[in-house]
Amino acid sequence: MSNTLGPREELFSGPTPIQEMWRLRAHLGGGPRLLVKRDDAIPFGFGGNKVRKLEFVLPEALAAHADTLVTLGGLQSNHARATAAAAAKLGLRCVLIINGAPQNRPSGNALLDQLLGAQVEYISSRGERAGAVERVMSRLQSEGRKPYLIPLGASTPTGALGFAAAIDEMIAQGVRPDVIIHAGSSGGTQAGLVAGVVRNGLATRIIAVSADDPAASIASTVRGIVRDIPGCASFDGEIAVDDSMVGEGYGLPTDTSREAQQLLARTEALFVDHTYTAKAAAALIAHARDGRFSSDETVLFWHTGGQVGLFA
Ligand SMILES: Cc1ncc(COP(=O)(O)O)c(C=O)c1O
Numbered sequence: 001m002s003n004t005l006g007p008r009e010e011l012f013s014g015p016t017p018i019q020e021m022w023r024l025r026a027h028l029g030g031g032p033r034l035l036v037k038r039d040d041a042i043p044f045g046f047g048g049n050k051v052r053k054l055e056f057v058l059p060e061a062l063a064a065h066a067d068t069l070v071t072l073g074g075l076q077s078n079h080a081r082a083t084a085a086a087a088a089k090l091g092l093r094c095v096l097i098i099n100g101a102p103q104n105r106p107s108g109n110a111l112l113d114q115l116l117g118a119q120v121e122y123i124s125s126r127g128e129r130a131g132a133v134e135r136v137m138s139r140l141q142s143e144g145r146k147p148y149l150i151p152l153g154a155s156t157p158t159g160a161l162g163f164a165a166a167i168d169e170m171i172a173q174g175v176r177p178d179v180i181i182h183a184g185s186s187g188g189t190q191a192g193l194v195a196g197v198v199r200n201g202l203a204t205r206i207i208a209v210s211a212d213d214p215a216a217s218i219a220s221t222v223r224g225i226v227r228d229i230p231g232c233a234s235f236d237g238e239i240a241v242d243d244s245m246v247g248e249g250y251g252l253p254t255d256t257s258r259e260a261q262q263l264l265a266r267t268e269a270l271f272v273d274h275t276y277t278a279k280a281a282a283a284l285i286a287h288a289r290d291g292r293f294s295s296d297e298t299v300l301f302w303h304t305g306g307q308v309g310l311f312a
Contacts, residue, residue: 005161005230007059011044011051011086015169021301023267028285032293035177035300036270037170040277040307045085046112048078048305049189052162053154054086060158061092066148068093068140072129075100076251076275076312078305079153081109084118094118095140095147097132099125108312155188155221157228163192164229167200175300177204179293181284182302183276184208184241187218189304191225194239195232207240207287209280212250215241245279245286256282273306280304 021034028034042051061069069087073080073096080096087094096118098110106114113120123132133149140147153159170176184190190208197204210218219239226235247254253261253274260281264270272278284301293299 005165006056008055009058011055011089012042015173016041018173018175021268024263027263027267028288031288031295032297032299035175035298037300037302040303040305045082046308048082050079050082050154052166053159053188054082056161057150057154057159058086058090061148064148066092066146068095068145068147069150070095070136070147071150072097072133072152076109076309078109078308081112081308083150084113084116088116095136096120097123097129097136099123099129109308112308153186153188155186155225157225160188160192160195160225160229163189164196164199167193167196171200176202177300178297179205179207179299180302181207181209181280181299183211183280183304184218185211187221187225191222194222194226195229198235199231205240207242209245209283210241210243211276211279212246215243242283245282251275256286260285270303271307271310273309275309276306277304
């Protein structure tokens with residue numbers, strides 16, 4: 001299937017729901033209209049933002065006649081799990097380069113990686129990633145395989161097209177929020193959302209809430225990706241990244257992310273993971289409480305998935 005953004009290998013069809021968060025809003029004492037876009041409910045491989053990116057990256061792999069998808073991430077990487085799921089669905093092999101130690105009894109995403117038949121190469125730290133990628137790629141080539149490397153988080157200009165398309169999807173649902181707030185890390189999600197907004201001439205502000213890196217570093221990555229997206233070469237607008245919720249670091253909950261996790265579950269029956277989406281939800285709640293949104297605004301929390309991490 002193809003659209004104006006480029007070829008798409010469809011892993012799911014139809015828009016993800018956009019729902020009102022009435023009870024959360026009431027709990028916060030009013031304020032802006034609060035919506036949630038349910039990419040956690042994407043009905044493929046436990047969903048999440050990586051599925052949208054992979055839909056645009058996979059045609060490149062297929063065009064290169066790849067027989068093996070190779071990617072990397074942490075032990076509980078949602079991206080690694082989504083890539084393993086896509087490989088299974090397309091009849092390709094999958095090799096995951098995972099920093100972390102193998103578990104005796106795999107849980108969460110690691111369990112799903114195993115069920116999906118991915119081959120896992122463990123490395124002990126993020127610093128070993130580049131060397132391991134080179135080693136694995138040349139080993140597979142010497143075995144006569146055709147590996148295709150999907151970079152970290154599929155955060156390439158091609159992967160980001162999945163989120164530019166998601167803005168088209170949201171507009172077709174009749175929703176044009178003033179603000180979109182979501183979890184960010186490798187930058188592809190925000191880059192695609194920004195590109196989608198630019199391409200459609202919307203005034204929507206996109207705020208990424210960092211799961212790990214400083215705001216300036218994520219913003220500069222995002223800007224680079226946006227400018228490589230068709231129609232956005234001269235983009236010079238603001239890239240808003242909030243790094244105030246990181247706390248002690250990647251994957252480590254904070255008091256506010258714990259509170260947000262409980263509040264979303266108890267008011268909206270929504271589940272957010274402590275690595276990404278609980279920190280984004282914590283920022284949404286903090287901004288609403290501080291009056292940083294005006295009460296006539298519509299704020300959309302883009303739920304990027306990650307719920308498998310609750311079972312790690
Ligand atoms: C659940 C979830 N939300 C958000 C993100 C961040 O998205 P991006 O890497 O595109 O910035 C990720 C992955 O890094 C993720 O797994």
